[in-house]
Amino acid sequence: MFKILKYSFYDLMRSRWSYVYFLFYLMLGFVLLFLNNDLSKAVITLMNVIIILVPLIGTIFGVMYYYNSKEFTELLLAQPVKRSSIFLGQYFGVALSLAMSLVIGLGLPFIFYGIFNSDAIANFSLLLITGVFLTLIFTALAFVIALTNDNKIKGFGYAILLWLFLAVIYDGIFLMSLVFFEDYPLDKFSLIATMLNPIDLSRVLILLKMDISALLGYTGAVFQKFFGTNQGIILSSAMLILWVSVPLYFIRRISNRKDF
Numbered sequence: 265m266f267k268i269l270k271y272s273f274y275d276l277m278r279s280r281w282s283y284v285y286f287l288f289y290l291m292l293g294f295v296l297l298f299l300n301n302d303l304s305k306a307v308i309t310l311m312n313v314i315i316i317l318v319p320l321i322g323t324i325f326g327v328m329y330y331y332n333s334k335e336f337t338e339l340l341l342a343q344p345v346k347r348s349s350i351f352l353g354q355y356f357g358v359a360l361s362l363a364m365s366l367v368i369g370l371g372l373p374f375i376f377y378g379i380f381n382s383d384a385i386a387n388f389s390l391l392l393i394t395g396v397f398l399t400l401i402f403t404a405l406a407f408v409i410a411l412t413n414d415n416k417i418k419g420f421g422y423a424i425l426l427w428l429f430l431a432v433i434y435d436g437i438f439l440m441s442l443v444f445f446e447d448y449p450l451d452k453f454s455l456i457a458t459m460l461n462p463i464d465l466s467r468v469l470i471l472l473k474m475d476i477s478a479l480l481g482y483t484g485a486v487f488q489k490f491f492g493t494n495q496g497i498i499l500s501s502a503m504l505i506l507w508v509s510v511p512l513y514f515i516r517r518i519s520n521r522k523d524f
Contacts, residue, residue: 265349272357282365285321289369297377303384307391314395315467319402320427322362326406327423329358331416348516351407355515359403363396390473394466397504401462402427404511411518434461459500462507469500
């Protein structure tokens with residue numbers, strides 16, 4: 265698996281899209297810091313980009329890499345290599361290359377502007393950690409979708425639909441539910457619904473860390489009461505790890521049972 269991971273990683277690092285992805289975050293970081301001239305404000309602005317863009321890029325890259333490397337994968341399947349090792353190696357190669365481009369691309373501008381000597385270092389670190397988790401999660405979900413759909417068009421369509429649902433539609437349904445059932449106690453419902461969406465969970469964790477939970481109103485007080493405790497932090501971290509682990513389990517299971 266590590267040999268396949270290494271090959272996939274170097275293959276993607278030589279790809280022009282990896283350089284485009286890296287340069288985009290590099291330029292974004294310099295532009296935000298140039299316009300804001302304040303590390304804390306730049307981190308807050310960057311949060312909105314990370315929460316939406318990272319899942320989209322992870323989803324597209326994951327599906328695209330699977331379909332583009334299909335012939336190479338078939339060659340590997342003819343060798344005495346475990347199927348799960350092939351696909352897990354490819355997944356980790358894609359996810360780690362994307363995560364590295366994100367961390368280095370954003371890290372260099374902020375290091376240049378003195379993030380280590382700023383109070384925003386904790387918020388920026390949480391932002392990068394959240395971005396890495398979202399990359400791992402949505403790349404894994406993309407591989408699951410690609411493995412279950414041999415049709416390339418359907419695979420891309422389902423992947424974009426998944427991102428659209430979790431990034432936009434889910435929030436709309438969530439807000440409509442809060443408005444429709446406003447006469448009922450919705451504290452537990454809000455917490456559970458937030459943890460069932462990795463994008464919403466990441467957004468709430470970052471907002472609470474930046475002490476701007478007042479923007480969420482009463483719901484923000486509920487989140488602060490739960491996620492602000494050690495138990496809440498441990499549970500939310502466990503949920504993010506679970507969001508990575510479950511798709512990995514399905515990648516292994518589907519690849520072992522699929523008839524190639």
